[in-house]
Amino acid sequence: MATYETIEVEKRGPVDWLTLNRPDALNAISLRMVDELRDYFGRLHDDGSVRIVVMRGAGRAFCAGLDIKEADGSQAAPFGGGFGFQGHLADVYVRMRRCPQPIVALVHGAACGGGFAFALAADIRIAGESARMNAAFIRLGLSACDMGVSYFLPRLVGTSVASELMLTGRFIGAQRALAAGLVSEVAPDDALEAAAQPYLDEMLMASPMGLRLTKEGLSLAVDAPSLEAAMAIENRNQVLCARTKDFAEGRRAFIEKRRPVYTDS
Secondary structure, three states: OOOOOOEEEEEEOOEEEEEEOOHHHOOOEOHHHHHHHHHHHHHHOOOOOOOEEEEEEOOOOOEOOEOOOOOOOOOOOOOHHHOOHHHHHHHHHHHHHHOOOOEEEEEOOEEEOHHHHHHHHOOEEEEEOOOEEEOHHHHHOOOOOOOOHHHHHHHHHOHHHHHHHHHHOOOEEHHHHHHOOOOOEEEOHHHHHHHHHHHHHHHOOOOHHHHHHHHHHHHHHHOOOOHHHHHHHHHHHHHHHHOOHHHHHHHHHHHHOOOOOOOOO
């Protein structure tokens, strides 16, 4: 397992608890953090031992966005597909969506700019009562269309609310985020871990392949050009799952009214 400086990864069985760990800077995104997140999410694609990732922030915030003090041009930018640091950071969100493991974001305090995008790139979001999220880019003289926000946000809350939040840069708090469907639940900040546990338990009741292919299928269906295209992916995924030993085990467990014991085979 890699050793990181700005993030911590705690393994609890098949669940990785990923903590952004720059609390003195409200977990602001540094070049080191980008390097480490790209490495971590890149490794997940071939790591069958990890079935779910929980992403959270240490200290008072989830992630306050880009570390503006560091981003003053004094550091040489990586290649980033030709876009320098812009492309280097953007690749983190692409890797979050491409990794087969569902990601649960536990959001408390500030989740701004790139930190907001971390939450949006997750599959399930649970907000602490203190959560305040915004597309901060536009308040810095930039476009609010950054780090996948223009892709993720309208798909989660609709174009009208997304337009409001992105054109103004205004904050959305926990309760409105819940009403808008941006988060699944609101819990006290000190109870976020407990709030996440039922989601983890229920996802772990799925077969490993079933869970992975459900994330993949959902991602593809969102952009499917037709019903037939979406159903072609569904048919392919069901045929793949139906050929596994885990499907036979899941069927037996359902009939016998017990918890299935999956082997990812």
